[in-house]
Amino acid sequence: MIEVDGLSKRFGKTQAVAGLSFRVEAGTITGFLGPNGAGKSTTLRSVLGLVHPDAGSATVLGVPYHELDRPLHRVGAVLEASEVHPGRSGRNHLRVQAAAAGIDGARVDEVLKLVELTAAGKRRVKGYSLGMRQRLGLATALLGDPEVLVLDEPANGLDPAGIRWLRDFLRTLAGEGRTILVSSHVLAEVAQTADHVVIIHRGRLVQQAAIADVLAGAQGGTVVRSPELERLQGVLAAAGANTLSGGDGLVVSLPPERVGELAAANGIVLHELRVEQATLEEVFLELTGGETTQ
Amino acid sequence: MSALVRAELLKIRTIRSWWAYLIAIVLLVGVAVAGDTGSNANARGQVEFQIGLVESAGFAGLLALILGITAVTTEFRHGTVTPTFLAEPGRDRVLVSKAAAGVLTGLLFGALALLVVAAVALPWLSIVGDEIHLGDPDLGTRAAQTLAVSVLWALMGVAIGSVVHSQVAALVGTLVWVFLGETLLWGLFSLLDVDGAVSYLPFRALDGADGTGGEDVLGYWPAVAVSLGWIALLGAAGVWRTRRRDIT
Numbered sequence: 001m002i003e004v005d006g007l008s009k010r011f012g013k014t015q016a017v018a019g020l021s022f023r024v025e026a027g028t029i030t031g032f033l034g035p036n037g038a039g040k041s042t043t044l045r046s047v048l049g050l051v052h053p054d055a056g057s058a059t060v061l062g063v064p065y066h067e068l069d070r071p072l073h074r075v076g077a078v079l080e081a082s083e084v085h086p087g088r089s090g091r092n093h094l095r096v097q098a099a100a101a102g103i104d105g106a107r108v109d110e111v112l113k114l115v116e117l118t119a120a121g122k123r124r125v126k127g128y129s130l131g132m133r134q135r136l137g138l139a140t141a142l143l144g145d146p147e148v149l150v151l152d153e154p155a156n157g158l159d160p161a162g163i164r165w166l167r168d169f170l171r172t173l174a175g176e177g178r179t180i181l182v183s184s185h186v187l188a189e190v191a192q193t194a195d196h197v198v199i200i201h202r203g204r205l206v207q208q209a210a211i212a213d214v215l216a217g218a219q220g221g222t223v224v225r226s227p228e229l230e231r232l233q234g235v236l237a238a239a240g241a242n243t244l245s246g247g248d249g250l251v252v253s254l255p256p257e258r259v260g261e262l263a264a265a266n267g268i269v270l271h272e273l274r275v276e277q278a279t280l281e282e283v284f285l286e287l288t289g290g291e292t293t294q
Numbered sequence: 295m296s297a298l299v300r301a302e303l304l305k306i307r308t309i310r311s312w313w314a315y316l317i318a319i320v321l322l323v324g325v326a327v328a329g330d331t332g333s334n335a336n337a338r339g340q341v342e343f344q345i346g347l348v349e350s351a352g353f354a355g356l357l358a359l360i361l362g363i364t365a366v367t368t369e370f371r372h373g374t375v376t377p378t379f380l381a382e383p384g385r386d387r388v389l390v391s392k393a394a395a396g397v398l399t400g401l402l403f404g405a406l407a408l409l410v411v412a413a414v415a416l417p418w419l420s421i422v423g424d425e426i427h428l429g430d431p432d433l434g435t436r437a438a439q440t441l442a443v444s445v446l447w448a449l450m451g452v453a454i455g456s457v458v459h460s461q462v463a464a465l466v467g468t469l470v471w472v473f474l475g476e477t478l479l480w481g482l483f484s485l486l487d488v489d490g491a492v493s494y495l496p497f498r499a500l501d502g503a504d505g506t507g508g509e510d511v512l513g514y515w516p517a518v519a520v521s522l523g524w525i526a527l528l529g530a531a532g533v534w535r536t537r538r539r540d541i542t
Binding site: 075 | 377
């Protein structure tokens with residue numbers, strides 16, 4: 001469905017993507033994960049023919065994007081919520097896209113209704129909230145009723161209600177048999193919607209698997225609370241563990257026995273020490289070397 | 295292709311600056327014609343003077359140039375180039391559609407400007423009882439040339455915008471080139487004793503392509519040919535640049 005093979009792209013001194021390969025199968029929702037700057041947007045833009053790779057290839061539906069016949073009918077994309085002329089109304093933005101793709105004007109009002117923007121459609125985009133812009137982007141992607149959707153950080157800047165709406169909306173779209181590739185650095189979002197993940201870090205593939213397999217194969221994290229959290233964190237880091245602060249405790253990538261021994265050896269008081277079932281967040285943390293994602 | 299041209303025309307019409315262009319043409323041409331007619335009571339019955347009035351419609355060219363430049367650069371400024379190239383990944387086709395939309399808009403600007411000339415001059419001249427030379431062949435030719443040169447200005451704008459994607463750089467750069475660059479080169483050419491070369495500069499050529507001639511040494515058709523040459527050259531550079539550009 002979407003196939004990335006040996007993709008590399010450098011911008012000046014920055015190697016954005018380095019020999020990345022992965023596949024997205026038909027009919028799945030695939031979460032495309034990585035910290036900010038991991039190369040997600042560059043990869044998605046290469047898939048869509050907007051960025052020319054230095055090496056490797058990216059195809060969608062078996063061909064490079066530019067070889068697709070009537071591309072908006074095959075692939076819909078939401079890349080950045082701001083890619084709309086602020087002085088144009090949302091409805092006119094859609095009319096322009098529809099005209100360019102030879103899509104009937106009636107479809108414009110259909111997609112506006114679908115993303116609940118009918119009332120705001122005649123207003124200029126300048127006055128839209130970020131959530132409204134994201135929904136306008138989704139409406140644009142859906143104009144041609146495409147079988148593949150590529151979404152780059154669609155949850156960015158949404159309030160909790162907006163995120164919930166987006167989640168339900170994506171589930172509905174997937175339920176219609178569409179293939180969805182959705183990038184995010186917000187893991188909870190992806191864990192709740194996607195069935196597969198592609199995790200990249202510094203432009204390279206870290207893991208590609210079904211979410212269930214990722215979680216099953218991962219070590220559980222150890223949760224530890226201590227009044228000397230900072231010192232403990234230093235000790236654990238020195239022992240080569242990855243740690244993640246959460247509330248008044250830490251999630252550590254070591255078994256509880258080892259954490260307890262290290263604490264005892266350094267005379268650190270512990271208030272809690274328990275194993276926790278691995279979450280996607282911990283897997284991600286482990287795979288990407290503990291770099292924070294937000 | 296016609297779908298793309300329709301989309302380009304829709305882009306032009308669905309932002310407010312469209313009305314600003316039309317209002318600017320009406321005001322600039324209207325004021326120029328009224329000023330000329332009012333201050334030339336003795337000459338306004340002559341053919342030459344009335345041809346001069348038609349030349350006031352040349353303001354349409356300046357606005358067509360700005361519209362042509364912004365038709366391309368607005369896409370990069372606001373990022374709308376992303377949806378544009380998603381709908382039509384053939385970037386050459388997008389640029390050609392923009393050029394076609396520029397031709398149509400240039401014609402419309404020229405026609406509107408001529409209409410304003412007629413709307414101000416005809417009633418005025420009738421009221422003061424001066425002879426009106428509407429049937430004069432030279433006047434008709436000048437009107438046609440004014441219309442044609444608006445199209446050339448629009449094409450030049452699209453070509454410039456496709457080379458220089460930054461809106462500010464394209465607009466400011468063009469103004470600086472027109473008012474400073476070509477003048478400095480004119481000075482340089484004089485020093486080098488090749489004064490004639492100045493007529494081959496892009497905007498001097500465009501200036502000659504409105505049929506007015508003046509100090510320009512190129513005749514009408516050579517000026518049109520040189521203008522088209524520059525448009526083709528810049529357009530080719532623009533196609534090359536736009537093809538290679540990463541849309542990030």
